[in-house]
Amino acid sequence: MAYLTEEDRKYTTPEDICAHVGDEYGKFMGAVVPPIFQNSLFVRSTEFNGVPPTPYSYSRVSNPTVDIAERKIAALEGGDGALCFSAGMGAISSAILHFARAGCHVVIVDTSYGPTLGFVKGYLHERFNIDYTLVNGSSVEEIRDAIRPETRLIYLESPSSMVFRMQDLGAVSAIAREKGIGTVIDNSYATPLNQNPLKHGVDIVCHTASKYMGGHSDIVAGALVSRREIIESIQNNERALLGNNMDPFAASLLIRGLRTLPVRMPQHAANAEKVAAFLESSPKVKQVFYPGSKTYAQNDLFRKYMKRASGLMSFVPAGTWQEVVRFTARLRYFQNGCSWGGFESLAIPMGSDADSRAAGRPENLVRLHVGLENVDTLIADLDQALSELPDA
Numbered sequence: 001m002a003y004l005t006e007e008d009r010k011y012t013t014p015e016d017i018c019a020h021v022g023d024e025y026g027k028f029m030g031a032v033v034p035p036i037f038q039n040s041l042f043v044r045s046t047e048f049n050g051v052p053p054t055p056y057s058y059s060r061v062s063n064p065t066v067d068i069a070e071r072k073i074a075a076l077e078g079g080d081g082a083l084c085f086s087a088g089m090g091a092i093s094s095a096i097l098h099f100a101r102a103g104c105h106v107v108i109v110d111t112s113y114g115p116t117l118g119f120v121k122g123y124l125h126e127r128f129n130i131d132y133t134l135v136n137g138s139s140v141e142e143i144r145d146a147i148r149p150e151t152r153l154i155y156l157e158s159p160s161s162m163v164f165r166m167q168d169l170g171a172v173s174a175i176a177r178e179k180g181i182g183t184v185i186d187n188s189y190a191t192p193l194n195q196n197p198l199k200h201g202v203d204i205v206c207h208t209a210s211k212y213m214g215g216h217s218d219i220v221a222g223a224l225v226s227r228r229e230i231i232e233s234i235q236n237n238e239r240a241l242l243g244n245n246m247d248p249f250a251a252s253l254l255i256r257g258l259r260t261l262p263v264r265m266p267q268h269a270a271n272a273e274k275v276a277a278f279l280e281s282s283p284k285v286k287q288v289f290y291p292g293s294k295t296y297a298q299n300d301l302f303r304k305y306m307k308r309a310s311g312l313m314s315f316v317p318a319g320t321w322q323e324v325v326r327f328t329a330r331l332r333y334f335q336n337g338c339s340w341g342g343f344e345s346l347a348i349p350m351g352s353d354a355d356s357r358a359a360g361r362p363e364n365l366v367r368l369h370v371g372l373e374n375v376d377t378l379i380a381d382l383d384q385a386l387s388e389l390p391d392a
């Protein structure tokens with residue numbers, strides 16, 4: 001658990017925050033890269049022979065390397081503090097559990113990340129009698145209507161990560177606040193560079209840091225950012241009791257990834273904008289889903305809440321499911337993989353069957369992550385692989 005210091009608050013741009021917040025060269029013998037405190041234990045956590053105690057005792061509770069990652073992420077999102085976790089799902093499940101109580105009700109956007117839905121529908125509902133209502137999320141009225149007297153949480157993911165549906169963060173937060181209901185958002189797609197939900201009244205912002213924040217496809221990690229009393233409570237309850245804290249080595253890789261986040265994100269967006277424009281102009285493509293595109297269905301919300309889109313998009317190519325699968329196999333630069341947010345481009349066919357309909361996505365959808373390769377190479381790769389499909 002780390003809170004922003006007065007010194008941290010002096011850094012106000014993402015570039016300066018990523019380069020300097022929490023690094024404290026004086027504390028670490030001038031090391032420009034902070035050390036990895038690979039300790040489980042810190043002795044002298046109480047005053048000893050007149051020597052003041054160290055703030056650290058045991059790394060499940062807190063660790064100096066993890067603290068630095070937390071301070072950078074808290075500063076980027078504009079919260080009082082942050083908590084880092086062993087996975088994005090650690091942050092998300094802890095945020096949900098912070099608000100959940102036996103017998104309560106949760107309103108959750110139906111295009112949220114699959115395991116998040118699984119946690120609410122399959123785990124909390126079946127084991128702990130917590131009821132839920134799935135909402136499309138694009139209408140504020142629908143969310144308002146779903147609220148019951150026992151609702152304790154509205155869970156948002158905006159944009160979502162398959163069809164990139166957005167929610168009106170300010171309007172939903174205002175309704176929730178008026179009724180004393182908590183709000184949590186998965187902000188992983190946008191990253192703190194492109195959207196800051198706390199400013200619009202959301203209570204907890206969650207991230208999978210396995211994606212853009214880490215940026216190199218070499219860690220599984222998560223983080224949440226909020227105000228002091230919520231951070232304190234999750235630190236003492238969900239994180240300390242479930243033991244889903246981040247380890248110091250992952251924190252060091254995360255800090256390294258964060259240094260270049262402000263450089264990588266505009267490049268992902270620039271490449272993806274060109275790829276989306278190419279797909280939209282292709283006779284082999286039926287539909288493109290990309291918040292950064294002119295044809296994006298929720299452009300008003302995009303302009304209201306986001307600075308720019310990222311590298312993730314999806315589209316429906318022409319052809320049968322088998323033809324779509326063969327199209328992805330013909331790609332040479334886009335590897336077949338389910339994650340995203342790293343330097344590498346990825347393409348994955350999402351399914352043709354009832355699962356797609358149940359998950360609220362069109363059949364034959366292909367999700368693309370546009371990486372940091374040369375964009376002309378990427379477009380040429382898509383072009384050659386699309387050429388064998390029928391026209392839309």
Ligand SMILES: Cc1ncc(COP(=O)(O)O)c(C=O)c1O
Nearest residue numbers: 087088089113161188208210221
């Ligand atoms: C949108 C979104 N949120 C959360 C997660 C979970 O993150 P993690 O894999 O770090 O637990 C993922 C992982 O793919 C994701 O895509």
